[in-house]
Amino acid sequence: MTVGLFVPCYIDQLYPKVGRDTLEVLEKAGCKVVFLQDPLCCGQPMANSGYESKTRDFEKPFLKVLPEVDYLVTPSASCSYHLSHHLLKPFVAAEELAKVKELTEFLHDIIGPDKIHASFPYRVGLHLSCHGLRGLNLGTPSELKVPYYSKIEKVLAAVDGLDLVVPSKADECCGFGGSFAVFESAVSVKMGCDKMKTMSGAEVSYVAATDMSCLMHLEGVFRAEESTMKVMHIAEILNAGA
Amino acid sequence: MFNRRKNKLMKGTHANLSKGFITGSEKTDWHNNALWFLRAKRDMQRDTIPDWEKLRATAAAIKDHTLSRLPEYLQRFEENAIKNGIQVHWAWDDAELREITASILRENNAKSVVKSKSMLTEECGLNPYLEKEGFDVVDTDLGERIVQLRKEHPSHIVVPAIHLKKEEVSDTFHEKMNTEKGNSDPDYLASAAREALRKDFMRADAAITGVNFGVAESGTVVVCTNEGNADMGVHSKKTVIHCMGMEKLVPGYKELAVFTRLLARSATGQPVTVFTSHYRKPRPETTEHIIIVNNKRTDIFEDPEFRQAMRCIRCGACMNTCPVYRRSGGHSYHHTVPGPIGSVLAPFYGKEKNKDLPFASTLCGSCNNVCPVKIDLAGLLYRWRQKLTDETSPDLSKKIGMDIGSKILKSRTTYSLATRAFRWVPGSVLQSGLNPWNVTAKNGHKERIFPDVPGESFREWYKKNQE
Structure with a gap:
């Protein structure tokens, strides 16, 4: 199975370890991984700020590689959501679009959690990033009356020693929201602080999520408040130990 | 010079107004928790209905159906209301609503009015107009009375005074109604308001209500309250006016039942409002009027992307769940209807002045999931962001x-x-x-x-x- 790995711009620049861990997790799961050099960004930072018009042509490198791979996997739920629901949607048929997968979604739906071997003996609080949860349906959002399921928890259940906590309001937004974080900084930071409180109340050492963007915001708040909690992308946990 | 001008323009934006609200972190937390309490109650009520998600889908389908044949249903509603002896008026915009209301009051020699809750009349600026024209207007919903006494606007469409703590209400009542200074016991304050409002009810010449639902098959208007204040006005006054947005129609009673199951559960987590009043025929020697109001609704209706916003039943669930609304307070939205649905509606009432509102969201999508009529609020906010960037003056630093x-x-x-x-x-x-x-x-x-x-x-x- 050939998997095209898309490493989003901010992960490439600020969190390269998440890219490396994603690559290794996919390889360990038996995939032939091709790092996609040409796609740099899904366009979401501009589009969510009202400048979708400035992301014309951003789809081209994706459209070029999509037919060449079995799946296009990315360690970011919001980028994956933006690709499948906005950037590529007008150009690609539904079944081709379904090749675009967020990492945990791919591991759950295509690989199977039994293929994962990792060990991370820490207490970890799960933050359910909005676009993964409500956009990609990675689990049951607290608002809906539907039978409970969680692809993220199922995948993480394969990690030895992991003490996973889903705290209260785990699916309340962290306050990142793209350029919202800057243009609405007061509300954004307040939301981040509140998330920090629920996480520290759950006495976790790490806060994990499918999205490094949420975690970058939370990390910034944790540091400012001198919290001992660390942030960790799910790929880092899935590639830890073992 | 340029900077000063820019600062002035920026002052009234959601980002700046919410900064002011968040300064007192303790109050922000309190506000956040008060609204989350409603969301949690809503979740408990949701869990009592096995087919909750089906109910939401049904409600959305009924609204879409009704909107797709709106002219037909409006006509049927009008015919039936007239048959029942009610006078029906049509207001194209806010000014017409104000003028029609004032002329009905004058024709009936009414000088003072008791009003039950109506976001439509807020939207149309009815109170200030009537006051300017010399009428005495008293809002009789407790929360609306509080904000009226403080010369403020509702900060939430269902719980209008949710931005105020009981101590602030106590100060206002002390100043305006001479209650005991410093007594902020909610029972005491509610009794004081009740006593004062009883006198207002007795004294008033006319009653005005909002409308939650208009039933086309019978020409009935349905008003939901927890305080019975709409009934107190309608049952005691010789002149009665119901102000109804034209999107409030449902085809018949069968369809109405879907909405009465959803409304209070979504709004406040009650199984049903304490009063669900059906007004069908005027009492003897009484004139009863319905004013059907457009005020930009046809603009929304004609826009294929945004038409679904007309499904809204004004339950406020999107506000209660919104992590931004809960922390920034309703007034930070500087539009009659705040929160996610408010930010979808506001640009229809002024693109330039409301262009910041669709950006006052993280697009987390929680509002979509609580909406009883399944409006794609986050999706519409995203669409507005694109349209407003094209159609309004740019924020230069952002554009660069x-x-x-x-x-x-x-x-x-x-x-x-x-x-x-x-x-x-x-x-x-x-x-x-x-x-x-x-x-x-x-x-x-x-x-x-x-x-x-x-x-x-x-x-x-x-x-x-x-x-």
Whole structure:
């Protein structure tokens, strides 16, 4: 199975370890991984700020590689959501679009959690990033009356020693929201602080999520408040130990 | 000069107004918790209905059906209401609603009015107009009475005084109704308001109500309240006026039942409002009027993308769940209807002045999931962002930032050059006030810090190790 790995711009620049861990997790799961050099960004930072018009042509490198791979996997739920629901949607048929997968979604739906071997003996609080949860349906959002399921928890259940906590309001937004974080900084930071409180109340050492963007915001708040909690992308946990 | 002008323009934006609200963190937390309490109650009520999601889908389908034949249903509603002896008026916009209301009051020699809750009349500025024309207007919903006494606007469409703590209400009542200074016992304050309102009910000449639902098959208007205040007015006054937005129609009673099951559960987590009043025929010697109001609703209706916003039954569930609304308060939205649905509606009432509102959201989508009529609120906010960027004056710093960003991210050459340059910027600069990511409170306390930049990017690592 050939998997095209898309490493989003901010992960490439600020969190390269998440890219490396994603690559290794996919390889360990038996995939032939091709790092996609040409796609740099899904366009979401501009589009969510009202400048979708400035992301014309951003789809081209994706459209070029999509037919060449079995799946296009990315360690970011919001980028994956933006690709499948906005950037590529007008150009690609539904079944081709379904090749675009967020990492945990791919591991759950295509690989199977039994293929994962990792060990991370820490207490970890799960933050359910909005676009993964409500956009990609990675689990049951607290608002809906539907039978409970969680692809993220199922995948993480394969990690030895992991003490996973889903705290209260785990699916309340962290306050990142793209350029919202800057243009609405007061509300954004307040939301981040509140998330920090629920996480520290759950006495976790790490806060994990499918999205490094949420975690970058939370990390910034944790540091400012001198919290001992660390942030960790799910790929880092899935590639830890073992 | 330019900066001063810019500051003036920025002052009234959601971002700035919410800064003011958040300054007192304790009050923000209290407001957040008060609204989350409603959301939690809503979740409990949801769990009592086995087919909750089916009920929401049904409600959305009924609204879509009704809207698709709105002229037909409006006509049927009018015919039936007239048959019942009610006079029906049509108001094209807010000014017509105000004028029609005032003329009905004058024709019936009514000088004073008791009003039950109506966001429509807020939207149309009815109270200030009637007061200017010499009428005495008393809002009789407790929350609305509080904000009326304080000369404020509702900060929420269902719980209009949710931005106020009981101590603030106590101060207002002491000042305006001479209650005991410092007594903020809710029972005491509610009794004081009740006593004063009883006198207002007795004294008034006319009653005005809002409308939750108009039933086309019978010409009935349905008003939901918890305080019975609509009934107190309608049952005792010789002149009665119901103000109804034209999107409030449902075809018949069978369909109405779907909405009465959803409304209070979604709004406040009650199985049903304490009073669900059906007004069908005027009492003897009484004139009863319905004013059907457009006020831009046809604009929304005609827009295929935004038409679904007309499904809204004004339950406020999207506000209660919104993590931004809960922390920024309703007044930060500077529009009659705040929160996610308010930000979808507001640009129809002025693109330039409300262009910031669709951006006052993280697009988390929680509102979509609580909406009893399944409006794609986050999707519509996203659409507005694109439209307003095209159709209103740009924020120059943002536009330049987006220009540069898209140029860098579009080609590997520019990306490679720009990111290499980025790596030369010292951490001390990236983590200083020059980077808008970093937030520092007025007292110097840092609130958010930019991450440390690693020695090499993923691409650089990949080039070295894999190729």
